[in-house]
Amino acid sequence: MERAIFRVSGDDTISFLQGLVTNDVRRLAQDRILYAAFLSPQGKYLADFFLVADGEDILIDVAEALAESFLRRLSLYKLRAKVTITPEDMPVSRGTGPAPDGALPDPRHPALGWRLYGVALPEDGTDWDALRVAHCIPESGIELIPDETYILEVGFPRLNGVDFRKGCYVGQEVTARMEHKTELRKGLAQVTVSGPAGRGAEIMAGSKPAGTLMTRSGDVAMAYLRFDRCTGPLQADTAQVLWTPPAKAG
Secondary structure (H helix, E strand, O other): OOOOEEEEEEHHHHHHHOOOOOOOOHHHHHEEEEEEEEEEEOOOEEEEEEEEEEEEEEHHHHHHHHHHHHHHHHHHHHHOOEEEEEEEEEEEEEEOOOOOOOOOOOOOHHHHHHEEEEEOOOOOOHHHHHHHHHHHOOOEEEOOOOOOHHHHOOOOOOOOOOOOOOOOOHHHHHHHHOOOOOOEEEEEEEEEEOOOOOOEEEEOOOEEEEEEEEEEEEEEEEEEEHHOOOOOOEEEEEEEEOOOOOOOOO
């Protein structure tokens, strides 16, 4: 788990981040840790991260692979805001067993256990891919692709990663329009797979592309699907793929 930590400090820390990220930063006063994303003005995913309250400061815990571009974009929005953004040399640990002192619950899903900042602990043997597949939780750089992914298509509302009442942030208008659609035409879903097919395999519905296979664990996987083409038999390489549409409410 390669993570980078940035410390945001200064008088305008809350207001600065509140106008940029998808979640309500003010909730940190109570929750201490939040999951959120940073979007392009066109509403596309650029980075996802955890926001962690640390006294008067806020820590941003982001994937190392996204850190450089994320910091560069944050700095572009800084303008005259009274904030300082500095890299922090801080270990991050995670696990699903008993939580050590000071650990915070992963805000995306209870099954993901806890995160601990400032202490390096050995990995506890958790099969994180299996957990993510079981609960359809996307990962930076795999199911979450910068400049491509829309966060509503990968389940950010059920991951507690977006607040629709907080007001404006970068990309908010596009996200709000998608939220008010009757249903999404594309998105991340759990599928069963029978046969050899790996991540990135194209899913076909007859002769038509219907999606892409993502993280797989045994015979279960996540897939990015075009739902209107997934009403019949599906195939990825030589594997058979089955998607069961969720029951409609009412």
